[in-house]
Amino acid sequence: MSPELTKEFLQDIRARIAADDALWLKEQVLHLHHADIAEILDNLTNDEAKYVYFLTENEDLQADILMELDEEVRDRFIASLSSKEIADQLENLDSDDAADILGELSKDQIQQVIAQMEDDNAAEDIVDLLNYDDNTAGGLMQKEFFQAHLEWSVRRTIMELRKQAEDVEKVYNIFVVNEVEQLVGVLSLKRLIFADTRTTIEELYQSKNIIKVTTSDPAEEVARIMEKYDLVSIPVVDYQNKLVGRITLDDVVDYIKEEADKDFKMATGINENSDPSTSIFKSSLSRLPWLIIAMIGGTIGAKVISSFEGGLSQLPALAFFIPLITAMGGNVGVQSSAIVVQAIAKGDIAFKSILPRIGKEALVGLMNGVVLSALIFGIAVVFSNVQLATVVSLSLLTVIVFASTFGTIFPLILHRYRIDPALAIGPFVTTLNDVIGLFIYFSIGMLLFQL
Amino acid sequence: MSPELTKEFLQDIRARIAADDALWLKEQVLHLHHADIAEILDNLTNDEAKYVYFLTENEDLQADILMELDEEVRDRFIASLSSKEIADQLENLDSDDAADILGELSKDQIQQVIAQMEDDNAAEDIVDLLNYDDNTAGGLMQKEFFQAHLEWSVRRTIMELRKQAEDVEKVYNIFVVNEVEQLVGVLSLKRLIFADTRTTIEELYQSKNIIKVTTSDPAEEVARIMEKYDLVSIPVVDYQNKLVGRITLDDVVDYIKEEADKDFKMATGINENSDPSTSIFKSSLSRLPWLIIAMIGGTIGAKVISSFEGGLSQLPALAFFIPLITAMGGNVGVQSSAIVVQAIAKGDIAFKSILPRIGKEALVGLMNGVVLSALIFGIAVVFSNVQLATVVSLSLLTVIVFASTFGTIFPLILHRYRIDPALAIGPFVTTLNDVIGLFIYFSIGMLLFQL
Numbered sequence: 001m002s003p004e005l006t007k008e009f010l011q012d013i014r015a016r017i018a019a020d021d022a023l024w025l026k027e028q029v030l031h032l033h034h035a036d037i038a039e040i041l042d043n044l045t046n047d048e049a050k051y052v053y054f055l056t057e058n059e060d061l062q063a064d065i066l067m068e069l070d071e072e073v074r075d076r077f078i079a080s081l082s083s084k085e086i087a088d089q090l091e092n093l094d095s096d097d098a099a100d101i102l103g104e105l106s107k108d109q110i111q112q113v114i115a116q117m118e119d120d121n122a123a124e125d126i127v128d129l130l131n132y133d134d135n136t137a138g139g140l141m142q143k144e145f146f147q148a149h150l151e152w153s154v155r156r157t158i159m160e161l162r163k164q165a166e167d168v169e170k171v172y173n174i175f176v177v178n179e180v181e182q183l184v185g186v187l188s189l190k191r192l193i194f195a196d197t198r199t200t201i202e203e204l205y206q207s208k209n210i211i212k213v214t215t216s217d218p219a220e221e222v223a224r225i226m227e228k229y230d231l232v233s234i235p236v237v238d239y240q241n242k243l244v245g246r247i248t249l250d251d252v253v254d255y256i257k258e259e260a261d262k263d264f265k266m267a268t269g270i271n272e273n274s275d276p277s278t279s280i281f282k283s284s285l286s287r288l289p290w291l292i293i294a295m296i297g298g299t300i301g302a303k304v305i306s307s308f309e310g311g312l313s314q315l316p317a318l319a320f321f322i323p324l325i326t327a328m329g330g331n332v333g334v335q336s337s338a339i340v341v342q343a344i345a346k347g348d349i350a351f352k353s354i355l356p357r358i359g360k361e362a363l364v365g366l367m368n369g370v371v372l373s374a375l376i377f378g379i380a381v382v383f384s385n386v387q388l389a390t391v392v393s394l395s396l397l398t399v400i401v402f403a404s405t406f407g408t409i410f411p412l413i414l415h416r417y418r419i420d421p422a423l424a425i426g427p428f429v430t431t432l433n434d435v436i437g438l439f440i441y442f443s444i445g446m447l448l449f450q451l
Numbered sequence: 452m453s454p455e456l457t458k459e460f461l462q463d464i465r466a467r468i469a470a471d472d473a474l475w476l477k478e479q480v481l482h483l484h485h486a487d488i489a490e491i492l493d494n495l496t497n498d499e500a501k502y503v504y505f506l507t508e509n510e511d512l513q514a515d516i517l518m519e520l521d522e523e524v525r526d527r528f529i530a531s532l533s534s535k536e537i538a539d540q541l542e543n544l545d546s547d548d549a550a551d552i553l554g555e556l557s558k559d560q561i562q563q564v565i566a567q568m569e570d571d572n573a574a575e576d577i578v579d580l581l582n583y584d585d586n587t588a589g590g591l592m593q594k595e596f597f598q599a600h601l602e603w604s605v606r607r608t609i610m611e612l613r614k615q616a617e618d619v620e621k622v623y624n625i626f627v628v629n630e631v632e633q634l635v636g637v638l639s640l641k642r643l644i645f646a647d648t649r650t651t652i653e654e655l656y657q658s659k660n661i662i663k664v665t666t667s668d669p670a671e672e673v674a675r676i677m678e679k680y681d682l683v684s685i686p687v688v689d690y691q692n693k694l695v696g697r698i699t700l701d702d703v704v705d706y707i708k709e710e711a712d713k714d715f716k717m718a719t720g721i722n723e724n725s726d727p728s729t730s731i732f733k734s735s736l737s738r739l740p741w742l743i744i745a746m747i748g749g750t751i752g753a754k755v756i757s758s759f760e761g762g763l764s765q766l767p768a769l770a771f772f773i774p775l776i777t778a779m780g781g782n783v784g785v786q787s788s789a790i791v792v793q794a795i796a797k798g799d800i801a802f803k804s805i806l807p808r809i810g811k812e813a814l815v816g817l818m819n820g821v822v823l824s825a826l827i828f829g830i831a832v833v834f835s836n837v838q839l840a841t842v843v844s845l846s847l848l849t850v851i852v853f854a855s856t857f858g859t860i861f862p863l864i865l866h867r868y869r870i871d872p873a874l875a876i877g878p879f880v881t882t883l884n885d886v887i888g889l890f891i892y893f894s895i896g897m898l899l900f901q902l
Contacts, residue, residue: 033660035680162645171641172623172683189640190622194613209484229486230701232623232683249700250681256704260711261793268718268789268876269782280811284818287786294782295823298775299830305771306834312767319763319770320756323777323885324749330781331720331745331878335738338719342712360731367735372746379750383757425719427782434774 005039013040017048022055030056037061038068046076053077063092066101075104083109087116090126096142096251098122099129137222138215140252141236141245146174148201150184155197172233175243176205183235183243185210212237215244222247223255263341266422267334290427297431301326301438308442311449317384318445321392322438324376328396329403329437330430332368336361336407337424344411344421358408365404369397391448395441402440403433456490464491468499473506481507488512489519497527504528514543517552526555534560538567541577547593547702549573550580588673589666591703592687592696597625599652601635606648623684626694627656634686634694636661663688666695673698674706714792717873718785741878748882752777752889759893762900768835769896772843773889775827779847780854780888781881783819787812787858788875795862795872809859816855824848842899846892853891854884 016024029037029052041049056062066074066089078086078101086105090098090113102110110130117123125143132138146164148157161174174192176185185207195204212235213222226234226249236245269290305312305322312318339361373393380389407429411421467475480488480503492500507513517525517540529537529552537556541549541564553561561581568574576594583589597615599608612625625643627636636658646655663686664673677685677700687696720741756763756773763769790812824844831840858880862872 031659033662033680158644165641165645170683171639188622189644190616193609193640193644194616208482211484227704229484232621232700249683249704253678253700253704253707256708257711260708260715264711264715264718264789264793267715268785270786270789270793280814280818283790283811283815284822287783287815288819288822290786291779291782291819291823292826294778295775295827298772298778299827299834301774301778302771302834305774306768309767312770313764316760316764316767316770317757319767319773320753321749322770322773323752323756323889324746326774326777327745327749327752327781327878327882327885328742330778330881331742332738334719335721335741338715338721339734342715342721360734363731364734364738367731368739368742371735371739372742375743376746376750383750383753427778430781431778434778438774 005036005043010040010043013052014044014048017044017051025052025055030061034061034064035068038065038070041065041077042070042073046080049073049077050080059092062089063097067093067097074101078104083112084116086113087118091117091119091122094142094144095122095125095129096140096245098126102126103130103134132215135219136215137213137217137219137236137247138245140219140222140247140255141215142247142251143245145233145235145243145246146171147177147243148174148187148205150176150178150200150202150205152201153197154192154195154199154201154204157192157201158197170248172248175235175246176201176207177243181243182241183210183212183237186235210235213247214239219252219255220259223252223259226252227256259345262420263345263422263425266420267338267341267425269426294427294431297427297434300431300435304435304438305442308446311442311446315388315445315449317388318391318442320384321380321388321441324392325395325399325437325441326434328372329399329433332365332400333403333407333429333433334425336365336404337411337421337429340408340411341421341425344415354412358405358412361408362401362405365401366397368404369400372400373397387448391441391445394448395437395444398440398444399433399437402436406433406436456487456494461491461494464503465495465499468495468502476503476506481512485512485515486519489516492516492528493521493524497531500524500528501531510543513540514548518544518548525552529555534563535567537564538569542568542570542573545593545595546573546576546580547591547696549577553577554581554585583666586670587666588664588668588670588687588698589696591670591673591698591706592666593698593702594696596684596686596694596697597622598628598694599625599638599656601627601629601651601653601656603652604648605643605646605650605652605655608643608652609648621699623699626686626697627652627658628694632694633692634661634663634688637686661686664698665690670703670706671710674703674710677703678707710796713871714796714873714876717871718789718792718876720877745878745882748878748885751882751886755886755889756893759897762893762897766839766896766900768839769842769893771835772831772839772846772892775843776846776850776888776892777885779823780850780884783816783851784854784858784880784884785876787816787855788862788872788880791859791862792872792876795866805863809856809863812859813852813856816852819855820848820851823851838899842892842896845899846888846895849891849895850884850888853887857884857887 013025013029029040041052044052053062053065069077081089090101093101102113105113114123114127129138129141129143146161148160152160157174171189174187174189175183176187178184185205187201187205191204211225211229211231213225215236215238222234232249234247235243236247238244270287373396376396377389377393380392407424410429411424414424415421464476464480480491492503495503504513504516520528532540541552544552553564556564565574565578580589580594597612599611603611608625622640625638625640626634627638629635636656638652638656642655662676662680662682664676666687666689673685683700685698686694687698689695721738824847827847828840828844831843858875861880862875865875866872
């Protein structure tokens, strides 16, 4: 289908750019799918990319390529253009994409670019979109959509749509509005095609169970609604129920992925993209906060152990099982937190009651605890003696039950206070479990050995 | 928009079911959006759900509800139906959904249900789909799609589409085939509407850069292609390039989410759904494997420490920093692995070379290591003495550099041997880092204290 982007092909391209071989590039590169062209540009220097980009005079192709570029590559590319050039590029884009790009610039630059735009309507749409918060329906929506009035006939609708057609790249549904531009229903393109041309929209459209969002609805909610109702596009209305935009699934897919990604990043303590172009300094900086939390935890752990120094010097073997206790507490806690985070993400938590869940997790912990402490008892007996084995297995049971209960409650508390519950999976819970686990372990040890 | 599913509303519904109040249920429940009805049924007993489900005689609504049910709820529901009832339900579904449901049954049951189906064409489609592996394009595709022949006029195409319209629920694109049913291009519905009715498809359709998949392509690949090229539907061809099906984005969105979810689950060591209906026994069982790995690691760690027992009894304070060393090694390793797993998921790795990445991670590790070991030196000096502080900070530096390098290499190795690299983020890397970290720590301690 599309040529594999090999190192050799890329080297060829760079050589042809250096040789100013526009003909070859037009034939071999610009005939590819825009997503493939973008992938190639992602792997060139900015000057090379610019050269290839401006080889095509097809504005639609330019727009498609631009929106497929890696975000960092695109930002770099835009930054290297003049205000006039940026303005020209923006006029080819959908309003939501144009607003996203503009949103990355400084206030001064935004004003300059807007002033250079020739299409006043497009400029106005973009300026309007800039008002919305990125993480709301308003921030995701585009101003290009098909709308039809209730009283229009199918013939008139098709004629009107033809006029709007140039602006609206992808058509899934037609939104139906009344005389004051309020959303009253939707109509599928399929239904429109198969209808008699004299029928009116009022006879055809669907007004029941219209799924829509308001500009201020959070993007997360939009993603959830589009997923729940399996929608490819959703109308956006203002507080007066006036139709102001639409959001398409492809914009939300990115959001859904970002959300899933965010949990993964939070759980693994990374806050960066895997992009190889990120500098070492930036990578290092983004990971340090988590590591410092873990280090503070480790220091508190050291404090806990040192308070049992007397016992430890009498029975150094107590130290053998420190890593086991902390590792188990950490893993059990992470598992419980992860389950809760998933439940919250799926929206299960709001409806179901919380106490049974905590009870259930404690029971799961108890069950795993019994199995694992029986196992460790066997191992530790061989390893040392019955008394130490008893201490280890008893502490392990306590630590596991505690960690699973705590790992369940902690993300629920974060969620209640509107903090991202995935935060619980990172070093926080692990570290807290470490400290408390150590305390439990040494306390039981002191008690049983009467140190 | 849709009524919030409150506890009170659910209680009302159950009471009306108990009272056999079909009228109320029809008015209050069956008029909702099918996704909302499904959500209600998810929260009822199977008998209650069946009662509500069969209250509607609208077969399309039944099909929509059925496909929106939670998977476990749906399996339970289907299991409680007779072969004849299942056959009736399947005839209302899209072929891919019907095949998915049938795939959950035993071979005997499948034969019985197929035998009871009245629509032979539908039955044939479903039987054909059952041949494909779930995780391939063939397993995802449906047999319902619009196709047009090159030589058809727009008028004829619209007529033919009208015939096919009943079967095809959602229309995005029309696939264009030649006289031997081979895929030669696509045509958007929008283009069709706006064309003169006498134009032929050959004059209208797009034949350049057709994005398609073959039945045997892995589902992961399909998801990646649809995302890369921003497609809402993609044609599926067989080895002779004959058009055999289509895959729509909504089926793939689930796949994209499952994939992202899989990494999260792997990283946090869970292998279950957050569904509260999962039994305690099942939850416990699914988490044990990770915990046992962690426990084996802990036992090896104990073995490592015990081999330094002599030194430890002379200097019990060495034990203080055991949790710090293991926690830091674990966190650093997880961060590095997570970055690599993300890069692999995004497809960055195949193209970019591997050695620079390892070098970069080692440098990031070195940088973080220097910062953190300077910090811990300060803390440990206050805490104990210069000598111990030197041991701790030197070990920490070594452990961090090791863990970040190892955390990068390990998922790359897994990936090369076609094992899911996310496996590296779970207890495996943490545990290995623990063991090696302990060894480094005690070795340096012994050396510096000359124990």
